[in-house]
Amino acid sequence: FGYTPEDWQRMVAEGTAFLAGIARAEQSTDYTALCQAIEAGTGLTIEPHDHALPHVLGDIAKGSHRDRGVVLTALVLYRGGSEAGSGFYEICQDLGALRTGNLSPMDKTIFQAEHTQAVFEAYRKDS
Numbered sequence: 001f002g003y004t005p006e007d008w009q010r011m012v013a014e015g016t017a018f019l020a021g022i023a024r025a026e027q028s029t030d031y032t033a034l035c036q037a038i039e040a041g042t043g044l045t046i047e048p049h050d051h052a053l054p055h056v057l058g059d060i061a062k063g064s065h066r067d068r069g070v071v072l073t074a075l076v077l078y079r080g081g082s083e084a085g086s087g088f089y090e091i092c093q094d095l096g097a098l099r100t101g102n103l104s105p106m107d108k109t110i111f112q113a114e115h116t117q118a119v120f121e122a123y124r125k126d127s
Contacts, residue, residue, distance in 0.1 A: 001052035007044055012059045014041035019060065019072045023123035028116070030079040048079075054087045061091045068122040071097055074115045084112055 003011070018037035022029050031048035038056075039045050046053055057073045064072035071092050077084055089108060092098035098111055 001050075001055070003044065003052065007042070008056075008059075010042045011038050011044055011046060011056050012063065014038045015056055015060050016063060016072065017041070019064075019075055020123055020126070022075050023072060023119050024126055026120045026124075028075045028077050030077055031085075032079055034076055054085075057087060058091055061088075062095065064119075064122075065095045065097065070119045070122045071095065071115060072119055072123075074112060074119050083108075088112070 001008075015034060015038050018034060018041070019029070031053065035046050035048055035053070046056065057076065061071045061073045064070055071088070073088055073091070074084060076088070089098060089103060089111070092111070092115070093100045097115070103111075
């Protein structure tokens with residue numbers, strides 16, 4: 001995507017730190033705010049619709065799942081909405097946090113709500 005491996009890791013680390021702070025505050029954020037936080041912390045530009053962003057989110061998700069057993073990117077929602085993007089559910093399925101197969105909108109809503117609470121709990125101990 002045109003980033004050096006070092007810059008990529010900086011973006012993932014900055015995104016993780018930003019989302020961990022959001023989790024400790026028991027809030028959510030949107031893709032634009034996440035991208036702005038990454039740019040502010042690293043000087044590297046990434047936009048909500050860049051092809052690289054889902055991959056950055058995937059690396060953040062894998063790291064938080066490995067380290068805390070939750071997918072931190074559950075807190076990133078569409079701007080002005082209350083839904084996570086489709087990539088969130090895909091990575092959760094890939095990581096074994098969510099059953100595979102077709103999911104109804106209700107399945108997604110319930111999982112997202114429950115997982116968001118699990119993220120808050122996993123990061124609460126850092127407060």
